[in-house]
């Protein structure tokens with residue numbers, strides 16, 4: 001999903017679950033979709049932030065559109081499993097699942113691991129969303145034309161050339177390389193089972209068709225101002 005959600009085709013009344021919806025791209029997508037009649041489940045890790053965002057989206061909703069909250073911390077697999085089970089019961093049919101939440105380390109940041117031992121960006125951007133997706137896959141498959149949107153980034157070009165053998169970025173080449181690794185992994189995960197199994201064949205956005213391997217790294221990576229402030 002690029003820019004706004006104006007070009008996303010959906011039927012009013014469809015249920016959209018968007019992760020990382022309290023701010024940035026996810027919030028704008030939620031607001032736009034609810035204003036066009038979607039029922040949007042806004043997922044985020046901070047109850048206060050999500051509550052405030054849900055209120056704003058509900059205020060802008062129209063045509064039967066609405067917003068509600070789901071609390072999930074994608075950097076904590078127990079939280080993801082809990083939220084996934086809860087959402088699967090509460091929302092048996094999901095028309096669009098948007099794996100949008102993500103963090104990006106700024107250049108120069110040291111490697112950090114979560115309590116479960118994952119490099120933090122890998123868990124938040126790839127492993128957590130993959131677990132959430134597997135918990136909700138049956139709900140998406142129940143929809144007439146269910147879709148899973150994985151928000152990627154052209155930053156995949158900064159990935160370490162050796163990331164296939166070093167997914168955890170133990171050989172730390174800087175935050176941007178590890179972020180790039182996650183943005184290569186995300187479309188690749190979407191092309192793999194279980195998302196591909198029995199579902200609609202994956203269709204990468206034309207501007208973000210996943211490259212099978214990282215391209216040559218430029219010498220001075222561009223920074224994304226809106227993402228970098230999120231690095232914890």
Ligand SMILES: NC(=O)c1ccc[n+]([C@@H]2O[C@H](COP(=O)([O-])OP(=O)(O)OC[C@H]3O[C@@H](n4cnc5c(N)ncnc54)[C@H](OP(=O)(O)O)[C@@H]3O)[C@@H](O)[C@H]2O)c1
Pocket residue numbers: 019020021022023024025026043044045046049072073074075076099100101102103104124151152153154224225226227230
């Ligand atoms: N902005 C760009 O230029 C750009 C370019 C290409 C791709 N992207 C991708 O687009 C997506 C959204 O980016 P954005 O610019 O909108 O970023 P953003 O404004 O920083 O928003 C990121 C969202 O992800 C949530 N999030 C972060 N860690 C989380 C966690 N552990 N559990 C649950 N939610 C978590 C954040 O919640 P909190 O507010 O609680 O932190 C926030 O809602 C990301 O996947 C990013 O990689 C962005």
